[in-house]
Amino acid sequence: MSDLYAMRWKAVFDEDDFPERADSGRLSFVEESGNAYLNARQTSDVAVEQQKVIAADAVIFQFPLWWYSMPAVMKGWFDRVWAYGLAYGYKNAGNKYRYGEGAFKGKRAMLSVVVGGPEADYAPRGINGPLDELLFPITHGSLFFLDLTCFPPTPCMAVPHASPSKTCWLAKAAWRLRVERLFEDAPIPFRAQNGGDYPERHILSSQVAVGQTGLLAHIADIESVRQAAHHPFRGWPFS
Amino acid sequence: MSDLYAMRWKAVFDEDDFPERADSGRLSFVEESGNAYLNARQTSDVAVEQQKVIAADAVIFQFPLWWYSMPAVMKGWFDRVWAYGLAYGYKNAGNKYRYGEGAFKGKRAMLSVVVGGPEADYAPRGINGPLDELLFPITHGSLFFLDLTCFPPTPCMAVPHASPSKTCWLAKAAWRLRVERLFEDAPIPFRAQNGGDYPERHILSSQVAVGQTGLLAHIADIESVRQAAHHPFRGWPFS
Numbered sequence: 001m002s003d004l005y006a007m008r009w010k011a012v013f014d015e016d017d018f019p020e021r022a023d024s025g026r027l028s029f030v031e032e033s034g035n036a037y038l039n040a041r042q043t044s045d046v047a048v049e050q051q052k053v054i055a056a057d058a059v060i061f062q063f064p065l066w067w068y069s070m071p072a073v074m075k076g077w078f079d080r081v082w083a084y085g086l087a088y089g090y091k092n093a094g095n096k097y098r099y100g101e102g103a104f105k106g107k108r109a110m111l112s113v114v115v116g117g118p119e120a121d122y123a124p125r126g127i128n129g130p131l132d133e134l135l136f137p138i139t140h141g142s143l144f145f146l147d148l149t150c151f152p153p154t155p156c157m158a159v160p161h162a163s164p165s166k167t168c169w170l171a172k173a174a175w176r177l178r179v180e181r182l183f184e185d186a187p188i189p190f191r192a193q194n195g196g197d198y199p200e201r202h203i204l205s206s207q208v209a210v211g212q213t214g215l216l217a218h219i220a221d222i223e224s225v226r227q228a229a230h231h232p233f234r235g236w237p238f239s
Numbered sequence: 240m241s242d243l244y245a246m247r248w249k250a251v252f253d254e255d256d257f258p259e260r261a262d263s264g265r266l267s268f269v270e271e272s273g274n275a276y277l278n279a280r281q282t283s284d285v286a287v288e289q290q291k292v293i294a295a296d297a298v299i300f301q302f303p304l305w306w307y308s309m310p311a312v313m314k315g316w317f318d319r320v321w322a323y324g325l326a327y328g329y330k331n332a333g334n335k336y337r338y339g340e341g342a343f344k345g346k347r348a349m350l351s352v353v354v355g356g357p358e359a360d361y362a363p364r365g366i367n368g369p370l371d372e373l374l375f376p377i378t379h380g381s382l383f384f385l386d387l388t389c390f391p392p393t394p395c396m397a398v399p400h401a402s403p404s405k406t407c408w409l410a411k412a413a414w415r416l417r418v419e420r421l422f423e424d425a426p427i428p429f430r431a432q433n434g435g436d437y438p439e440r441h442i443l444s445s446q447v448a449v450g451q452t453g454l455l456a457h458i459a460d461i462e463s464v465r466q467a468a469h470h471p472f473r474g475w476p477f478s
Contacts, residue, residue: 005253012244012312013310067317068380069314071314073311120441137307141306141307142307160269215369218368
């Protein structure tokens with residue numbers, strides 16, 4: 001477990017991340033990240049977090065939704081731990097291995113998100129936008145990108161209005177069931193970059209997601225995800 | 240100007256943000272943020288940033304796209320500066336005033352985003368997803384939410400492959416033009432929460448965006464935005 005607040009995690013990715021620079025003049029994060037990772041010159045806090053993920057079968061990211069994204073401290077975990085050579089630029093091959101090929105093949109990931117607003121605000125036509133699209137930069141862009149198999153998020157909605165007895169009990173029961181099924185449930189079926197759906201320049205083939213544009217075109221079977229999202233133990237509150 | 244790195248901006252929103260707590264037992268960020276803002280008990284760094292925005296006619300957010308979002312240091316600016324009573328819970332009225340009504344009415348905002356990947360990756364059917372949807376949690380959820388009139392982002396794409404002479408010159412020219420037109424160009428036509436499009440429970444009326452779901456249903460005229468995005472001076476590189 002990494003309790004980022006308790007660890008006083010350094011959120012800001014900056015020159016202090018590179019005590020031994022490849023180029024002491026100009027600070028290129030990509031170049032220095034690759035240099036530090038590949039030559040084992042990372043700061044120890046970053047290396048320890050990478051080792052935790054490497055040792056894990058599944059990773060759960062628990063956070064409150066702040067401004068429709070992660071809190072800064074967790075964003076800083078991704079900024080710093082997802083190094084060049086490991087998370088992007090895998091095998092030092094540019095964008096060749098990503099979205100379904102990467103260092104974390106076979107590992108599972110799930111977001112456990114605590115949301116202040118009511119479920120209606122995040123409905124398919126709710127004013128905030130649907131949660132699965134708001135979280136796409138994380139699920140698709142920050143997890144599946146590295147070949148972490150990503151499961152539909154398990155949100156707790158309307159948390160400030162939760163009753164400690166009933167709704168918290170239900171939330172715990174729903175969460176327990178989700179975790180128990182983490183190695184059985186179907187993941188979000190994101191399309192693999194090198195699986196044939198992107199034959200040229202990483203643009204969808206005209207044969208798939210016909211007529212669709214936007215984030216959800218990159219999910220092979222959005223209906224299965226939406227149905228899973230309506231499973232009675234999927235989220236709460238449920239009546 | 241607020242250069243967050245140079246200022247060594249405190250990114251992590253934590254108990255140190257509330258030197259005088261309303262409740263010294265349980266830390267509720269919503270409650271303490273409201274208490275600190277409404278009783279002028281915020282830390283001075285946060286109060287100074289709020290005053291800068293209040294004094295501004297337009298605010299430009301300049302950042303590199305890291306993991307399809309802002310770097311942690313800027314996320315921490317939003318987490319800390321966008322206080323309850325000012326940015327959300329405006330007039331202490333819950334969700335009544337947001338998305339088109341709020342403390343920052345009449346102010347303008349624009350994102351200036353530097354992107355490593357090539358433009359094709361962010362095309363309407365490109366593998367990363369379109370930039371306007373990836374940035375929706377910021378443009379819609381963190382700016383228009385507060386009634387900042389938000390303009391289409393001006394990205395610089397494929398930056399690691401830019402030639403200092405030609406592409407940087409073009410980027411500067413494009414940027415200059417965008418800034419000159421900041422008080423003339425058309426904003427992203429996000430739908431106002433209290434303008435009639437959300438008659439009940441903040442869900443879109445069946446009369447608007449018929450058959451649409453998802454993020455872009457909250458933009459009244461997506462075609463105008465997409466056309467603006469293809470303006471020759473909108474982004475670069477352009478041939």
